[in-house]
Amino acid sequence: MENILVAGANGTTGKQIVKLLKASQYFNPIAMVREREQMEQFSNQKIDVVCADLTEDLTHAIEGVDKVIFAAGSGGKNVVEVDQEGAKRLIAVSKMANVKKFVMLSSMGADNPEAVEDLQDYLEAKQNADKHLKNSGLNYTIVRPGTLNNSEGKGKIELKEKFNKKGEISRADVAQTIVRALHDDAPKNSTFEILEGDTLIGEALSASSAVVS
Known part of the structure; x- marks a missing residue:
């Protein structure tokens, strides 16, 4: 089984990602x-846990890790230091550790932050983090979902390199897409957007394998 580091594991989407990985036969x-008091909820479930702050040294967090998921976020409180520079720090230690894949949870609009004025700072931070990952030399997948909601997952999405519309998607389906992107047959070095849709997640990812950014 491959060891998957999940940055942002205590977040709403991060918890769903960890749960899916725990149930997997592959990961x-x-x-x-970030906080020691957050560790117990995972250790009680017999899930490996590491305490690390994205604003500090992350070398110890990457030991023994095969692949990385970045699902962390500052919730708009410290977007440059966490969403941007924190991602860069994790990318740097991942490169040093020769991780096999880095999956980034980004956002629709990260390619054009100026178009969404009330989220511009956040989207600029995500854009800079995405660019850094693309230029890192790591094998990567960048997943850019629409507006997240807490609806029940359908296991189906709509996936495109770039949508010309806005839309929503459940955190559950985003989590499934991110975990599916870890598989070796998933698209390499690709960036795509996802919304709720009617195509099975695995099929949507297979069809997107030609979408290389």
């Missing part, structure tokens, strides 16, 4: 949390 999750 062993390592939940990365």
Whole structure:
């Protein structure tokens, strides 16, 4: 089984990602949390957990890790230091550790932050993090969902390199897409947007394998 470090494991989407990894026969999750009091909820479930702060040294967090998921976020409180520079720090140690894949949870609009004025700072931070990952030399997948909601997952999405519309998607289906992107047959070095749709997640990813950014 491959060890998967999940940055942002304590977040709403991060918890769903960890749960899916725990249930998988292929992956062993390592939940990365910022506060020591957040560790117990994962260790009680017999999930490996590491305490690490994206604003500090992350070298210890990457030990023994095969692949990385970045699902962390500052909730708009510190977007440059966490969403942007924190991602860059994790990318840097991932490169040093020769991780096999880095999956980034980004956002629709990250390619054009100026178009969404009330989220411009956040989307600029995501854009800069995405660019850094693309230029890192790591094998990557960048997943850019529409507006997240807490609806029940359908296991189906609509996937395009770039949509010309807005829309929503459940955190559950985003989590499924991110975990599916870890598989070796998933698209390499690709960036795509996802919304709720009617195509099975695995099929949507297979069809997108030609979408290389």
